[in-house]
Amino acid sequence: MDILKVExxxxxxxxxETKENFKAVDxxxxxxxxxxxxxxxxxxxxxxxxxxxxxxxxxxxxxGCATVDGxxxxxxxxxxxxxxGVQLQSNEYFDSLSLEELLKLFGKLYGNETNxxxxxxxxxxxxxxHAKPEELSGGQKQRFSIACALVNEPKVLFLDEPxxxxxxQAKHNLWDLIKELNQSGMTIMLTTHNMExxxxxxxxxxxxxxxxxxxxxxxxxxxxxxxxxxxxxxxxENVFLYLTGKELFD
Amino acid sequence: xxxxxxxxxxxxxxxxxxxxxxxxxxxxxxxxIFIGAFSFSGTSNxxxxxxxxxxxxxxxxxxxxxxxxxxxxxxxxxxxxxSLQSSLIEGDIRGLILIPKNFKDIDNLGALKFYVxxxxxRQVNIIQRAIETSLLxxxxxxxxIEPLFNLQLExxxxxxxxxxxxxxxxxxxxxxxxxxxxxxxxxxxxxxxxGILKRLFVTPIKPKDFITSIVLAxxxxxxxxxxxxxxxxxxxxxxxxxxxxxxFYLTVILGTFIFLCIGFALGSxxxxxxxIRPIVGLVxxxxxxxxxxxxxxxxxxxxxxxxxxxxxxxxxVSSLREIANDGVSFMAFSTSTIGVLIWVLISFVIATxxxxxxxxxx
Numbered sequence: 001m002d003i004l005k006v007e008x009x010x011x012x013x014x015x016x017e018t019k020e021n022f023k024a025v026d027x028x029x030x031x032x033x034x035x036x037x038x039x040x041x042x043x044x045x046x047x048x049x050x051x052x053x054x055x056x057x058x059x060x061x062x063x064g065c066a067t068v069d070g071x072x073x074x075x076x077x078x079x080x081x082x083x084x085g086v087q088l089q090s091n092e093y094f095d096s097l098s099l100e101e102l103l104k105l106f107g108k109l110y111g112n113e114t115n116x117x118x119x120x121x122x123x124x125x126x127x128x129x130h131a132k133p134e135e136l137s138g139g140q141k142q143r144f145s146i147a148c149a150l151v152n153e154p155k156v157l158f159l160d161e162p163x164x165x166x167x168x169q170a171k172h173n174l175w176d177l178i179k180e181l182n183q184s185g186m187t188i189m190l191t192t193h194n195m196e197x198x199x200x201x202x203x204x205x206x207x208x209x210x211x212x213x214x215x216x217x218x219x220x221x222x223x224x225x226x227x228x229x230x231x232x233x234x235x236x237e238n239v240f241l242y243l244t245g246k247e248l249f250d
Numbered sequence: 251x252x253x254x255x256x257x258x259x260x261x262x263x264x265x266x267x268x269x270x271x272x273x274x275x276x277x278x279x280x281x282x283i284f285i286g287a288f289s290f291s292g293t294s295n296x297x298x299x300x301x302x303x304x305x306x307x308x309x310x311x312x313x314x315x316x317x318x319x320x321x322x323x324x325x326x327x328x329x330x331x332x333s334l335q336s337s338l339i340e341g342d343i344r345g346l347i348l349i350p351k352n353f354k355d356i357d358n359l360g361a362l363k364f365y366v367x368x369x370x371x372r373q374v375n376i377i378q379r380a381i382e383t384s385l386l387x388x389x390x391x392x393x394x395i396e397p398l399f400n401l402q403l404e405x406x407x408x409x410x411x412x413x414x415x416x417x418x419x420x421x422x423x424x425x426x427x428x429x430x431x432x433x434x435x436x437x438x439x440x441x442x443x444x445g446i447l448k449r450l451f452v453t454p455i456k457p458k459d460f461i462t463s464i465v466l467a468x469x470x471x472x473x474x475x476x477x478x479x480x481x482x483x484x485x486x487x488x489x490x491x492x493x494x495x496x497x498f499y500l501t502v503i504l505g506t507f508i509f510l511c512i513g514f515a516l517g518s519x520x521x522x523x524x525x526i527r528p529i530v531g532l533v534x535x536x537x538x539x540x541x542x543x544x545x546x547x548x549x550x551x552x553x554x555x556x557x558x559x560x561x562x563x564x565x566x567v568s569s570l571r572e573i574a575n576d577g578v579s580f581m582a583f584s585t586s587t588i589g590v591l592i593w594v595l596i597s598f599v600i601a602t603x604x605x606x607x608x609x610x611x612x
Contacts, residue, residue: 056452084452
């Protein structure tokens, strides 16, 4: 069953430099099935975060529609927020509050009483229950923000570039956590520009460039279809470069 | 009514404030400066030090000097012209009276000369008038006439009121404005810049709940700070509040609410910590000058009075002053109380309507 449906989603901004309207998201459509991990791949500025923010109710939708579990985001953003969990790229929290206090606070925002210890156990941070976020390492911080995103037992979990800036150990550790969550029944949508991450985690990926989805499918199918390199075992990176070109994106 | 979410969040904000030692120190430091300002403004004016050079040494001049000495506003120093003149230039004395040699012949009385530093115009007027009064009474004595008119000052309010009693409500309102705008505006900009507000915004919290809870927490903090200053003013400076404390605090609470909301609105306008300072200055500075904190609005040009009266700080100042100085009850709903209530509405609407959770995408 599709838990998330996006149809012809659009968002335009006025560029502060050229004063011209440009389409950050240009009519994209996709569906997300339950207990799937869906990845949006794309270079910087492709519109990945904007897409996520529109579904999360953070950014107004200019055109098209998005529904989560049958609820339309534009008409009832608060009902959607109630059933999704979100991890943002920046993860700063109020000063001088412990992890436990922050989790309890986030629980309250959904009207729940939070079992902070159980949540921290899930992300392997239970010994840090009285620590403050600024005392955590990069990987621990990311695990903590996933714990925060789980306080409302969401139907869909959104992760925006969860492993960017992490060292290899922390990255693999986070992948394990994401897989575990998925195996326990969580539907997850993530953005990344790490091809290995998409290949390891995602059941389905969409490759975005300049606001449009230029390819969509299972990672293996995409490799078979687009990887034209001579390598024995193809990979998603080649597909990505083939589709988006090799010039630099700024 | 308040929800459990709002109360919980307010508790969280209080906790954040109480764990920030710097903020606590600053919040105590601020009222202390005010108390200092109170105690200085409470003292009566020092007399003017005036130099006198008597070149005539006549009975007239002696009579005149004795008369001047009786004036409470003067402190006379006699001396030679040159040294007193240099004292005047250096600013040690306020003025210098030169009594000429020919100040003795009643038919050909030489004119007195009064030397002043003209940059002190306000004081010059006061001094000049007092000298003229002294001259007049000397003249009456010589001509042997009784004064025709008598002026007696009667205080219609029939209670001892000093400038400090007038000033206190103004200063408290000023303090409410500063602490409140700083408490909400500056915090909100920082929370937004760090993405904390954005993180909150992906949860189902509504701006109304967020603003209500910060307002609650900040209000408690401001009330404690204000009560410290008020109690010191009451006990140390012997201030009396004639109206009821209930009315007074009700107005204080509403005033705090207004400026917290204005702080939120300003915090939504500004994008950075650097950006909010000039915006806050632009809003608070003219109000400090115009809103009758230090002198009554009625002493201003009539044409600007309606505008000045409609400023939020003016409403709060006038309301507090009515209660403290004239014993007016809040429930009397005077013009200024209604002004306060209108500003409560306006400020809450702009704060919630224009609240910005996240930085605008580039």
